[in-house]
Amino acid sequence: MGHTDRAPLLRKLFNFHGGVKPNANKQQSAAQPICTLPLSREYVVPLHQSIGGTPQPLVVAGDRVLRGQRIGAADGNVSSAVHAPTSGCVVAIEERLMPHASGLSAPCVVIEADGLDEAAPRENFDWRSASPDAVRDYLRDAGVVGLGGAVFPSHLKLKANNSIGLETLIINGAECEPFITCDDRLMQEKAREVIEGVALMAHLMQAKQTLIGIEDNKPDAIAAMQAAAQTAGQSNISVVAIPTRYPAGGAKQLIRVLTGIEVPHGKRSTDYGVQCFNVGTAFAIRDALENGLSLTTRVVTVTGNVERPGNYWVRIGTPMHELVEHAGIKPGTERWLMGGPMMGIPMPSLDVPVVKATNCILAGSAELFAAPEPEMPCIRCGECAQACPADLQPFEMYWHSRARNFGKAQEYHLFDCIECGCCSYVCPSHIPLVDYYRFAKSEIWAREKDKTAADQARDRYEFRNYRIEREKEEKAARLAAKTAAGRAAIQASQQTVTGDAAPSETADDPKKAMIAAAMQRAQAQKAAAQPQNTEHLTPAQQAEVNDAEARRARARELADQDAQSIGKTSPSADTPNKMAD
Amino acid sequence: MYNAPYLRQNNSVSRVMLKVMLALLPGLAAYVWQFGIGILIQLLIASVVALVCEAAMLRVRNKPISRYLLDGSALVTAWLIALSFPSIGPWWMVALGTAIAIIVAKHLYGGLGQNVFNPAMVAYAVMIVSFPALMSQWPAPHLSGAEQWQLILGNERVLDAISSATPLDALRTGLHSGHGTVSTVTHGHAAFGWLGGQGWEWIILGYAIGGLWLMQQRVITWHIPCALLAGAAAVAGLLWGIDSAHYAAPWFHLASGGIMLGAFFIATDPVSGATTPRGKLIFGAAIGALIVVIRTWGAYPDGVAFAVLLLNICVPLIDMYTQPPVFGHKKD
Numbered sequence: 001m002g003h004t005d006r007a008p009l010l011r012k013l014f015n016f017h018g019g020v021k022p023n024a025n026k027q028q029s030a031a032q033p034i035c036t037l038p039l040s041r042e043y044v045v046p047l048h049q050s051i052g053g054t055p056q057p058l059v060v061a062g063d064r065v066l067r068g069q070r071i072g073a074a075d076g077n078v079s080s081a082v083h084a085p086t087s088g089c090v091v092a093i094e095e096r097l098m099p100h101a102s103g104l105s106a107p108c109v110v111i112e113a114d115g116l117d118e119a120a121p122r123e124n125f126d127w128r129s130a131s132p133d134a135v136r137d138y139l140r141d142a143g144v145v146g147l148g149g150a151v152f153p154s155h156l157k158l159k160a161n162n163s164i165g166l167e168t169l170i171i172n173g174a175e176c177e178p179f180i181t182c183d184d185r186l187m188q189e190k191a192r193e194v195i196e197g198v199a200l201m202a203h204l205m206q207a208k209q210t211l212i213g214i215e216d217n218k219p220d221a222i223a224a225m226q227a228a229a230q231t232a233g234q235s236n237i238s239v240v241a242i243p244t245r246y247p248a249g250g251a252k253q254l255i256r257v258l259t260g261i262e263v264p265h266g267k268r269s270t271d272y273g274v275q276c277f278n279v280g281t282a283f284a285i286r287d288a289l290e291n292g293l294s295l296t297t298r299v300v301t302v303t304g305n306v307e308r309p310g311n312y313w314v315r316i317g318t319p320m321h322e323l324v325e326h327a328g329i330k331p332g333t334e335r336w337l338m339g340g341p342m343m344g345i346p347m348p349s350l351d352v353p354v355v356k357a358t359n360c361i362l363a364g365s366a367e368l369f370a371a372p373e374p375e376m377p378c379i380r381c382g383e384c385a386q387a388c389p390a391d392l393q394p395f396e397m398y399w400h401s402r403a404r405n406f407g408k409a410q411e412y413h414l415f416d417c418i419e420c421g422c423c424s425y426v427c428p429s430h431i432p433l434v435d436y437y438r439f440a441k442s443e444i445w446a447r448e449k450d451k452t453a454a455d456q457a458r459d460r461y462e463f464r465n466y467r468i469e470r471e472k473e474e475k476a477a478r479l480a481a482k483t484a485a486g487r488a489a490i491q492a493s494q495q496t497v498t499g500d501a502a503p504s505e506t507a508d509d510p511k512k513a514m515i516a517a518a519m520q521r522a523q524a525q526k527a528a529a530q531p532q533n534t535e536h537l538t539p540a541q542q543a544e545v546n547d548a549e550a551r552r553a554r555a556r557e558l559a560d561q562d563a564q565s566i567g568k569t570s571p572s573a574d575t576p577n578k579m580a581d
Numbered sequence: 582m583y584n585a586p587y588l589r590q591n592n593s594v595s596r597v598m599l600k601v602m603l604a605l606l607p608g609l610a611a612y613v614w615q616f617g618i619g620i621l622i623q624l625l626i627a628s629v630v631a632l633v634c635e636a637a638m639l640r641v642r643n644k645p646i647s648r649y650l651l652d653g654s655a656l657v658t659a660w661l662i663a664l665s666f667p668s669i670g671p672w673w674m675v676a677l678g679t680a681i682a683i684i685v686a687k688h689l690y691g692g693l694g695q696n697v698f699n700p701a702m703v704a705y706a707v708m709i710v711s712f713p714a715l716m717s718q719w720p721a722p723h724l725s726g727a728e729q730w731q732l733i734l735g736n737e738r739v740l741d742a743i744s745s746a747t748p749l750d751a752l753r754t755g756l757h758s759g760h761g762t763v764s765t766v767t768h769g770h771a772a773f774g775w776l777g778g779q780g781w782e783w784i785i786l787g788y789a790i791g792g793l794w795l796m797q798q799r800v801i802t803w804h805i806p807c808a809l810l811a812g813a814a815a816v817a818g819l820l821w822g823i824d825s826a827h828y829a830a831p832w833f834h835l836a837s838g839g840i841m842l843g844a845f846f847i848a849t850d851p852v853s854g855a856t857t858p859r860g861k862l863i864f865g866a867a868i869g870a871l872i873v874v875i876r877t878w879g880a881y882p883d884g885v886a887f888a889v890l891l892l893n894i895c896v897p898l899i900d901m902y903t904q905p906p907v908f909g910h911k912k913d
Contacts (some may be wrong), residue, residue: 019906022588101584178588252908258846264909341587341639369587374648375696376594381851382802383592390908396900413907428592429694435584 011240014260016253017244017264018389019030020422022342024217029303030181034189034311037326043085043111043317044353045071046546049372050145051152052078057109063090066120068294071109074140081143083294084111085315087118087535099320099338099355103348111317115129122292127200132159135204135289142288143356144293147280148172148249149339151357160205160270167273168259169207171198171282173214173221174242174249177340181277181359182299184572185311187214194279197286199234201277209236211258212279215248216241247420251276253389265416280359285433300354302327304337304363314354324361334369337362341369342421375396376429383421384433390416394423398433401440406447409440482516490524590604594693597800604755604795605846607658608787612668615780616720619668619729626672626733627679631659634683652695658682659847660699665839665886666708669720669732674712678704682869698893699853705886717882719747722780741890748778749838750882752829762826778837785841792845801849804861809844812869820877834873843872843885853893860896860903868892 048054053075065084072082088111094279095105127135136155145151160166171194175183187194202210212229214222226239232405242248242257252263255274263269269276277285280298285291296316300323307328314323324336337344338358347361353359384394392413400409414437423433612620635655639646659679666675682700690696708718720729753766795801813834821826834840839847848854848868855864868888875884 020590021588256908262909262911265907267909275665337587339585341585343585344587345585364587370589372583372589373593374645376648376652377692379594379597379654379694379852380854381597381800381854383799385856386799386802391905391911392907393904395856412904416907416909424586425588426590426592428594428597430589430593432583434586438584559874 003105004425011238013240014257015240016248016256016389017391018387018422019247019253020387020425021245022425025178026181026184026217026302029179029301029309029311030184030218032310034185034299034313036313037315037318037323039086039113039115039117040315040318040322041113042091042319043088043113043315045082045085045111045317046096046098046317046353046355047072047082047107047109049082049143049151049316049356050080051150052076052080054107055079055082057093057107059090059093059109061090061092065089065090065111065116066118067120068145068296070118070141070294071111071351077140078153078156079140080145080155081141081294082109082316083143083296084109084120085296086111087112087116087318088113097349097352099345099347099352099358101345101348108317108353125289125292127289138289140283141294143355144284144288145280145295145356147284147298147356147359148251148278148280149343149357149359150251151355152287154277157270157275157277158201158204160207160275161268161273164271164273166205166207166270167209168275169198169202169205169210169278170255170258170274170276171210171212172249172251172254172276173212173218173225173279174254175218176215176244176246176249177342177344177360178246179362180301180340181303182301182311182359183219184218185301186283186299187218187222187279188282191221192232193230193286194283195225195232195234195237196290197282197284198237198279200286200289201282202237205275207236207275210234210238212237212239213242213248213254213258214239215244217244224236245499246422247389247418250389250418250420252418260566265413289547295356298354298356298358300358301360302363303331303360304368305330305365306363314358316354316356318354319350320347320352320354320358320361320386323354324350324363330363331363332365333363333369335364336368337364342425343419373430375431377399378429378431381428383426383428387422389420389422390418392417394433397440398431399438401436404443406440406444409437410444412438414444483514483517487513487520490517490520588876594652594654598657600655600795600798601846602653602660604800604831605664605788607790608784608842609664611783611787612664615783616668617724617729618726619720619724619733620663620670622733623663623666623668623670623675627659627663627675628656630676630679631655631662631683634680635688638684638688638692642692644692644749649693655683655687658687658700661842662704663706664842665701665847667716667719667725668726669718669729670715672733672766674708676716678708678841679873681707694852695853697896699847699850699889700848702886702893706784706890709881711814713864713881717747717750719750747838747882748781748833752833753882756827758807763829781838782836785836788845789839795845795849800860801845802861804845804858805849805854805865807846808862808865809869809872810840812866813840813873814869815840816870816873820873828877834876838876838883839885840869843868843889847885848889848892853896855892855903856901857895857900857903857905859905860899863899863903864892864896869897877900 047057055072055075057071058073059065059071065083066087069084070081071084074081090109091112092110093107094110096108096110098104098106099300125138126281136158136306139158140153142290143155148156148182168303173187175181196213198210212225222239229237229239240258247253248257254342255269255276256262259274261272263272284295289297298314298316299311300314301311302323304323307330310328312326336347336350338347339345339360341362344362378395378398380395382395385392388394396412397409397414397417400412417437419434419437421434425430427433609620632650632655636646636650639649662679663675664683666678682704686698686703687696752763792806796803814831817829817831817834821830848865855861869890871888872884875881875887878893
């Protein structure tokens, strides 16, 4: 099997545009083997630790849990389960501060360890004979998510595009961020397990070839992985040394470097025949499928301004302060970052738990990270555009974001920005460019939310109008049906009286029919109403009326005679009325 | 509290401007060597006026004075003005030009980073339109320091004895008189040297060396200088190919006047120039072509300032139509 060790020399690599070369600062934490952190007294396990839905708690306060026991069930398929990191008692399910810059809280299962660290019975699962769907469900319930930092549920990614298959499975061991060495140490110490995990994934996805990309500043990890691949006899797994340049470990950049394929923003890489996983994820998948172990521990680098920088096996839910106290807090630490110096997020406090996304805890001091110099105006020098690995024009996005011209910022592909920080790193005017993009993105999301709300309100309003219209029509239809019946009756009665109605002309036109019916009703009412005034009269009144009628008749006769005699028309109709008034 | 990235490259606007000034030194040294100390006096006048105007405008605009004054951008403008103006012009000419550049072309447009036009070229254009005669009096080689001092700061100007036409001017006048050809005009004329103007060849070489160093330092990219020189050479070459008797050779154009200063130091001003790679090529090539067109048919002997200003106007359009494809959207 000379293939694996010669492949790095023969393989054609591709270049990605831009990128920067900050001082790697890896040696501080990379030299020592991974230590295991002693058991804590209390663990805080956030329920939401992956992209997607928040798992439902499966336990209540007072329950005893065992290590590896599922305590939160995946909420739908785009979600991932969470597990107890040790045996103990659930003391609360409550909101706790999250390792997030916002300082927000989220529901957590708080477990008081009993010190026994008793494991839950392992489920017998033979992944080799199980269907692919069953394997994916198993991994979802084992809580396996991407350990590179994005915590995307792994089971969702373990599926090739059916029509084109998977040409290349890419395993990301680049670890391009300065200071972080957890993948480096894992590959050195657990190369065999990682390679087994990779082989397992390649098998599950039916990958034609598998490439493990490692930056060439990690020669020990490259050697260990090459040896392990050779020992395992995996001839279609190649360990490839790639040039050290941040952000070569970005999934899209690594895919580009190894295959030349550029996966556009918003597209699935499997549609291009590639898929990318972190080496830590490969290890976790093997642990889940071969050992029945759900994801309850991970390697975390603790480095920067600490007494003993190094890597630790840390149980998920360990309070961060315990981990950093173990590494030794040094005076002068101004901030604690989760992640590296390029993309890391500042922790609101050390009372937050270590989560599946925690690859590194970096203690920042004024010596390590100088305070930013005052921001100067952009001089359009274009350094940012030369450094951008997404081929964007960062200064244009900056101008438009700053002017709150967000539509224009989007035209310059704001959402293709991966926030790697290269532009801010090189900017001679010390403009915090990425902050402007984060601001613009959040504003656009807020506006979209508002727009959605407005759309919903408009939809409701339009539906209300439609409903009113519909009710009107229904009412009209009911009325038409009623009047049709009424008209038939009236027709029947009228035909007996006059016999000159023409119902056949109007029958097919409901409006005309209604008008006709209404007129008929009015006539009928009029006819019925006319005598009403003189009904129920007393005999004296009746006599008066009769008198008046007689006078009228006489007057009419006289008028007719006048009219005839003088040859002009007389307002004969008025006269009696006036007289009657 | 500030956010990631927490690492910053050791770079600043002042550093960029300082590098530009360092890159001007070889050309400046050659200038002094060939034409004496006049240019140093002009440089000093321009620098003082630029700093005073910059400070005054920053004060009026309520900006932090020391931070912006130290960014070096005003000094770069001043140096470029001094180097593009005749070095024996009266002191007030370079002073007035610098004041116009800093006050009008820079700060009235919004200060650093906001100016649409190259400030130094605005100054040049305003002055050559206003004082065409004074702006055309260039020093004859080996003029003594005392004479230059007298010319710049004195009240009387005794010109004919000491000033000389530039090669571009001489050629232009010679050809426009009707019966000269390039060879009859240049032959035996003191202003002409081996390739371009006598003495100017060294200065132009100095600018080119400084410009290449700026490229190596990644302060500028190759696009604009190369496109500009290629654009000028192409148009000049075409004309020369058609009629070499009446049009100067392309190497004469490249070795004369302000073209090398323009290619490496003026057209590469990032604020007023194109920013995309393809845009920079178009921007540079168009300036180069226009320089030769203005030199050949225009009313002024050199055309760098007008060519740059004309293309400054086109920058938003050029940038808009030359946006490079982003990651994942390239057509291979």
